[in-house]
Every structure is written in structure tokens, then in C-alpha cells.
Amino acid sequence: MSTAARRRLMRDFKRMQTDPPAGVSASPIADNVMTWNAVIIGPADTPFEDGTFRLVMHFEEAYPNKPPGVKFISQMFHPNVYGTGELCLDILQNRWSPTYDVAAILTSIQSLLNDPNTSSPANVEASNLYKDNRREYTKRVRETVEKSWED
Amino acid sequence: MELSHDLPDSTDWIDTSLPAFEPLEAALRCEVCKEFYNNPVITSCSHTFCSLCIRRCIGADGKCPACKSACQADKLMPNIAVREVVTKFQEARSKALELARKDKEDSETSVGARKRKVEEAELDEEEPVRQTRARQTRRSARRGETAGTDDAPFVILDSEEEKDGDYLPEGMAKCPICQELMKAHLVFDHVNTCTGEPGDRSTRSRKPSSFPTALQTRPKEPTPPTSRLSGLNYAMLTESALKKKLRDLGIPSTGSKALLIRRHQEWLNIYNSNCDASDAVRKSKRELLRELDEWERTQGGNANTKESYVMKKDFDGQGHAMAHKSQFDDLIANARKRAKAVQKSEPEGKTTREPNQEPQQQPHVDQSTTTQAPHPSTAPPPADAPAARPYEHNESALSTIKAKVDEANRTDSAFPSLSCEKSSSNDRAAKEAEMSEETTLGFQDPFRSPSRKVPMFALPAEPVCDVDSSTAIQ
Numbered sequence: 001m002s003t004a005a006r007r008r009l010m011r012d013f014k015r016m017q018t019d020p021p022a023g024v025s026a027s028p029i030a031d032n033v034m035t036w037n038a039v040i041i042g043p044a045d046t047p048f049e050d051g052t053f054r055l056v057m058h059f060e061e062a063y064p065n066k067p068p069g070v071k072f073i074s075q076m077f078h079p080n081v082y083g084t085g086e087l088c089l090d091i092l093q094n095r096w097s098p099t100y101d102v103a104a105i106l107t108s109i110q111s112l113l114n115d116p117n118t119s120s121p122a123n124v125e126a127s128n129l130y131k132d133n134r135r136e137y138t139k140r141v142r143e144t145v146e147k148s149w150e151d
Numbered sequence: 152m153e154l155s156h157d158l159p160d161s162t163d164w165i166d167t168s169l170p171a172f173e174p175l176e177a178a179l180r181c182e183v184c185k186e187f188y189n190n191p192v193i194t195s196c197s198h199t200f201c202s203l204c205i206r207r208c209i210g211a212d213g214k215c216p217a218c219k220s221a222c223q224a225d226k227l228m229p230n231i232a233v234r235e236v237v238t239k240f241q242e243a244r245s246k247a248l249e250l251a252r253k254d255k256e257d258s259e260t261s262v263g264a265r266k267r268k269v270e271e272a273e274l275d276e277e278e279p280v281r282q283t284r285a286r287q288t289r290r291s292a293r294r295g296e297t298a299g300t301d302d303a304p305f306v307i308l309d310s311e312e313e314k315d316g317d318y319l320p321e322g323m324a325k326c327p328i329c330q331e332l333m334k335a336h337l338v339f340d341h342v343n344t345c346t347g348e349p350g351d352r353s354t355r356s357r358k359p360s361s362f363p364t365a366l367q368t369r370p371k372e373p374t375p376p377t378s379r380l381s382g383l384n385y386a387m388l389t390e391s392a393l394k395k396k397l398r399d400l401g402i403p404s405t406g407s408k409a410l411l412i413r414r415h416q417e418w419l420n421i422y423n424s425n426c427d428a429s430d431a432v433r434k435s436k437r438e439l440l441r442e443l444d445e446w447e448r449t450q451g452g453n454a455n456t457k458e459s460y461v462m463k464k465d466f467d468g469q470g471h472a473m474a475h476k477s478q479f480d481d482l483i484a485n486a487r488k489r490a491k492a493v494q495k496s497e498p499e500g501k502t503t504r505e506p507n508q509e510p511q512q513q514p515h516v517d518q519s520t521t522t523q524a525p526h527p528s529t530a531p532p533p534a535d536a537p538a539a540r541p542y543e544h545n546e547s548a549l550s551t552i553k554a555k556v557d558e559a560n561r562t563d564s565a566f567p568s569l570s571c572e573k574s575s576s577n578d579r580a581a582k583e584a585e586m587s588e589e590t591t592l593g594f595q596d597p598f599r600s601p602s603r604k605v606p607m608f609a610l611p612a613e614p615v616c617d618v619d620s621s622t623a624i625q
Contacts, residue, residue, distance in 0.1 A: 003449050004184060011158055011185050018162035025486035029475060035461055037475050039482040041490045052483045054472055058461040061449040064183060065211045069461065073468030085468055098208055098216045099182040151472055151479075 005063040009033050012102040024106040026057070034059045036068075038106055042145060046114040047138040051145035055085075055109070057102070067096040070105065074148045077140045079116040079127035087112075088122040159244070160185075167251035168258060176244075179237050183208060183216055188237045190427040192227040196220045199230050202424035210416050224419075225381070229427045379423045385412045401436070402443060406452045417446050 010033065016026055026038035036057040042048030053076065059068040070092055072085035080088045091100065091108055100108075121127030129137035161176035181188050183204035190202040198217040200208070206224055208216050215222045324335040328345045383396065390408045397404040397411060402418050404411065421439050428434070447453050460466060472479060 003445065005449075007186075008184055011160060014158050014160050015162055015185075018160065019165060020485070020489050022492070023486055023490035025482040025489070027478065027482065029478070035459065037478050037482060039479060039486045041483075041486045044490075052486075054468075054479055056461050056466075056468070056471060058459045061454065065207050069459070071462070071466075071468075073472050084464065097219070098204070098211075101185070151469075 003061055005059060005061045006033055008064055009036075009059060009102075015101065016103060019103075021103045021107050024103070024110055026055075026102050026106060034061075036102065038102075040106060040110050040113070043110060043114055047141035048113045048145060051148045052151075053148055054151065055106075057105070064098040064100065067092045067100075068105070070109070074151060075144050077123070077126050077137075077144045078113065079118050079121045079123055079130050080112060081126075082122045086122075088117075088120060090117075163248060164251065166255065167248065168254040169247070169251040172247070172251070176240070179233075179240055187241055188230075188233055190424055190429075190432075191230040191233040191237070192427050193230040193233075194222050195226045196222065199233055202227065202229075202427035203420055206420040206424055210420060224423065225379075227427070231429075234429060379426045380419050382419060383415065385415075402440070403447065403452075410452050414443070414447070414451055417451070418443055421446075 009028065013026075013028060013033075023041040023043065024038065026036050028034075028036050036059070038055040038057055040053045040055065042051035042053065044050075051074075053072060053074045055070060055072050055074075057068045057070045060066055070087055070089075072081055072087070074085075076085065082088070087109065089109065089112055091097075092105070116127070116130060118127045118131055126137065126140070129140065161173050161180060164170055164173040164176060179187055181191075181199075181201040181204050183200055186201070188199065188201055191199050192202045192205060193199050194205060194215050196215050196218050198215050200216070205216075205222070205227060208214070209222050209224050213221060213223075322335055323332055324338045325332055326338055326341050326345055328342060331341075333341060380400075383393070385393065385408075388396070390411070393408060393411050393415070394404040397415060397418075400415075400418060402414065406414070418439075421442050425434050425439055461471075
């Protein structure tokens with residue numbers, strides 16, 4: 001069955017291959033185009049540098065009118081990522097636009113890594129360390145980066 | 152995977168000799184569904200989308216997906232020019248793409264051959280696109296056709312199609328409508344009365360007429376476009392009244408009121424977007440009902456509403472990562488490869504961007520207390536740094552700040568204003584000042600935080616820009 005959402009996701013997939021954004025990668029799981037696995041490489045010159053952070057994305061039939069659910073399955077230490085791996089990112093909630101595609105979502109998350117929004121922290125400890133003790137924050141982030149290599 | 156390779160997309164042009172066609176084709180695709188515009192309509196904010204796409208967006212949040220300004224479904228107007236461009240582009244696409252791909256292959260395989268003519272090779276590197284055109288022209292000339300101009304591929308397409316039946320005896324001309332051969336001076340009179348023959352419309356759209364476009368009669372919509380359905384005030388309707396409305400429209404009337412409303416809205420989207428279609432592609436009500444049925448199965452009453460296991464709270468991320476290990480390994484390899492490629496190809500891109508951010512932050516971290524480094528982004532109160540412990544013994548100041556903080560907390564705003572942020576930081580700083588001697592760090596950081604807020608508030612705008620630019624490139 002080919003619905004608008006599925007057709008759009010196939011196109012998103014094709015674009016990830018023909019016009020791939022730097023440092024991110026994603027593809028649907030084998031038996032279900034509505035569920036994707038994704039990887040974001042931590043951007044260079046940030047505490048997240050070289051981390052291989054795994055994510056899972058789930059799309060509904062209302063996509064792209066509704067944003068997908070996105071969560072990290074790698075352990076993260078970031079002001080806007082909950083302990084469960086779920087993200088607090090405006091473009092995945094109230095500022096979602098149907099013009100976004102998988103590449104746009106992943107590059108937004110990638111840029112969120114080094115530019116957290118501490119006004120509404122999902123991880124209060126990370127947010128406080130980010131504001132008050134950057135050295136410790138960096139140390140904790142580096143731990144998750146090293147862990148991401150072992151997964 | 153295989154499927155996605157058959158999917159025509161604007162990115163197909165990237166790896167050809169005509170990469171400039173990639174943004175061109177992207178501009179002919181709807182920003183929402185990324186397909187070629189289907190029944191394009193223009194909004195009151197002058198953005199164009201497929202009729203069905205924009206109607207669904209308006210149903211979801213009433214805003215234009217491109218600029219987020221308020222949008223109304225009854226203000227949408229068919230964008231006929233775009234519709235025509237898209238149709239013609241699609242007709243020309245496959246041939247043009249084939250040529251552009253072949254041309255790229257040729258130029259890659261004939262590197263050795265090119266060395267014979269050094270000047271040509273140099274020219275090739277400097278202006279690949281122009282060289283491409285020249286080559287296409289040469290190829291078409293070889294085929295015995297008139298030298299093409301800029302749109303050589305299109306000329307080839309047309310003239311190949313009608314190599315045979317296009318010979319016109321001297322003094323004779325074809326009627327642009329019915330294609331009948333007649334004496335040239337009779338054509339104008341004939342056109343006025345020509346009714347055309349059934350089946351001729353398609354011929355006419357494929358074959359270029361010997362008449363300039365301006366002289367052709369525009370195909371009028373033979374049947375008046377069906378009138379659009381108007382929305383209902385659902386709050387004013389009882390469930391039974393709404394059911395009756397749905398029955399009258401000839402669509403299913405089962406389910407809760409919420410479902411009835413959603414179904415009616417979707418029917419309006421499907422039905423009204425069909426009204427924006429050109430006459431040639433307008434669908435029958437039967438087809439529309441089939442589309443509604445698909446909606447019913449995937450998003451309506453018969454949809455599987457079970458939450459995906461992925462999004463459940465107890466989802467086992469580690470287990471999922473293990474189960475899909477090989478896929479993740481591939482993804483990591485891919486992402487790494489590309490990240491490296493980008494770093495190599497534009498090393499200055501990273502270094503020029505980073506300094507813009509760093510200098511603003513670093514001074515605060517490094518220089519601790521002594522300075523209040525000039526901060527361009529916001530204006531932290533000038534008194535901040537000099538008065539290193541301004542509130543320590545100033546109870547009245549403390550109490551006013553606390554009152555402000557309480558007020559800020561009471562107004563349950565998701566985005567507190569900058570002034571609120573400042574006062575709360577100051578307050579915390581003041582408390583810390585009271586508590587310990589090592590206040591300098593604690594002090595410094597809260598003062599930094601309000602200024603950090605500005606890029607953070609600006610953050611939401613970023614993804615929008617990203618998308619804009621990325622679609623522009625795609």
C-alpha cells in the first residue's frame with residue numbers, strides 16, 4: 001500500500017542517498033518504511049566531536065503534516081535530551097513544518113548538539129553544568145561520546 | 152531500496168552534466184510532498200503548493216508551511232502558469248536527463264581523448280555547463296538537425312517524434328487545432344470555426360504547432376469547474392445533524408463525532424483540491440471516494456492507532472541497537488565518510504564559522520571575574536561586573552529581584568522575556584554570593600547566560616533557514 005506518507009518517506013530516503021547531508025545518515029528498517037534508524041556524528045570542534053549517536057525515528061501516516069517521533073538510543077548528556085533519549089526540540093513540536101524532511105530533521109538535531117537551548121531543559125543537570133561548569137559538562141559529554149563508540 | 156532508485160527526483164541532476172537543473176526541478180516540486188506540483192494553487196502569501204497538500208496543512212494549523220503566516224483555504228487560487236510549466240517540464244525531463252547523464256559519462260570516459268585538444272580541456276574545466284551545451288549541439292548537428300540553442304535537448308525530442316509526418320508542401324499550413332492540412336491563407340478563417348476533433352487535444356499538447364503560441368486559441372475549460380464545498384461550523388452541529396450532512400455528501404457517516412469531523416474535513420480537502428485540477432485530470436467522485444477510503448484505512452476510523460513500540464516508554468534502545476547492528480554500522484560508516492569528505496573539501500568553512508561563535512563565549516570562561524568582556528549580542532547591565540557582589544548586603548535589591556523572579560515564575564511563559572531571565576540569574580548569583588566566597592565563577596556564568604540566551608532564542612529560526620537553503624539546493 002502506497003500512501004502519501006510512504007511515498008514521501010521513500011523520497012526522503014532517496015534524497016538521503018543522492019544528496020546526503022554531512023555527518024548524518026539514516027535509512028528505514030528492513031520491513032517497515034515508517035520506522036527509521038539514524039546516526040549523527042558529533043560535529044567537529046565541539047565536545048560531541050566524533051561521537052556516533054544512534055537514533056530511531058517513527059513516522060505516522062499523517063507525515064509530513066505531523067512530525068515524526070525521534071529519540072536517541074545512544075546514551076546522551078545534553079540539556080535538551082531526556083534520560084529516555086527523547087528530545088525537546090521545537091521543530092519536532094510546535095514549530096514543525098511539513099516542508100521538513102529527514103535530512104532537515106537530522107541536521108537540526110546535529111546543530112542542536114552544540115547549541116543547546118537552556119531555557120527549557122530536559123536534563124536539568126546537563127543544563128546547569130552547561131551554564132555554570134563548562135569543564136565538567138564537557139567531561140560528561142566526552143564520556144557519552146566514548147560510550148557511543150562501544151555500542 | 153530498489154524502489155527509491157526508480158523515484159524521479161530533483162537530486163537526479165546532481166550527478167549529471169547539468170547540476171543546475173537540480174534547483175530548477177526542485178522549484179517545480181511542492182515543498183510539502185516534494186512531488187511535482189499536482190493541481191498547484193497559490194496562497195494569499197504568494198506561496199505555491201499542491202492543492203491537496205496546502206489544504207491539509209491549513210486543516211492542521213491554518214498556516215502556510217513556507218512562511219507560517221495565516222492561510223485560508225477559500226483564498227487559494229489555481230496557479231495555471233506553474234501547472235503548465237510543470238507539465239511541460241515533465242514531458243521534457245526524461246530525455247533531458249538521459250542526455251545529461253550520458254554527457255557526463257562521455258566526458259568522464261573521454262578524458263584521455265580530450266588531452267589532444269588542450270584548450271578545449273581547459274575550457275571544459277572552467278565552464279563545464281557551457282561546454283556541455285556545445286557538445287549537445289554538436290551531437291544534434293551530427294544527427295542532421297538544425298543546430299539547437301539553449302534548449303537543444305527539447306528540440307531533439309520534438310523533431311524526433313515527428314520526423315515523418317511533418318513535411319509541409321509549399322504554401323500549405325496545418326490547422327493548430329485539428330492538424331488538418333490546408334492552404335496557408337485559409338488557416339486563419341478556419342481557426343475561427345474549427346471545432347477540433349476528439350482526441351486532438353493530446354496531439355496538440357505533444358506536438359508543437361507551427362503557429363506562435365499567441366495565435367493559438369487557449370483551450371477553454373469546456374465544463375465549468377465544479378463549485379467547492381464550504382466548511383461547516385462543527386460546534387453548532389449535533390452529532391446526528393453532522394451524520395446527515397455526511398450522508399447527503401455520500402460519504403460514510405459512522406463513528407464518533409470527532410471522527411465524523413475529521414472525515415468531513417478530509418473530504419473537503421480531497422473534493423476541493425479536485426476542483427483545482429485542470430479539466431483533463433479531474434477525477435470522478437468514485438475515485439475521490441476511493442481516496443477517502445484509503446484515508447479511512449490509514450488515518451481514519453479503520454486506522455491502526457496502536458502506538459509504535461519505538462515510541463513507547465519501555466522501548467529497549469540497547470536491544471534495538473543490537474538487533475539492527477549491521478544497519479547502524481553501515482549508517483555510521485556512511486555518515487563518517489561524508490563528514491570527512493566535507494571537511495576535506497571545505498576546510499575553511501568550518502574554521503570561519505566557528506570563530507564567530509567562540510570569541511563571544513571564550514572571554515567569559517577564561518577571564519573569569521576581571522572583565523566583563525565587550526559583549527555584542529546583548530547588553531548585560533553595565534553595572535554587572537564592577538559591582539561584583541552588588542546584592543550581598545543590599546536586602547532591598549534582593550527583595551525586588553525575588554519579587555520579579557516570582558512574577559516571572561507565575562507567568563507561565565515558555566519563553567520568558569530577557570529581562571525575566573536576567574533578574575532570575577542575578578538573583579541566583581546574589582544568593583550564591585551570600586553563600587560562599589568562591590562566587591566569582593558562579594557569578595560570571597549567570598551573567599553569561601542571559602547573553603547566551605539570544606542565540607538560543609534565535610535557534611528556532613535556524614532550522615527554517617536550513618530547510619530553505621537545502622530545498623533551494625536540492
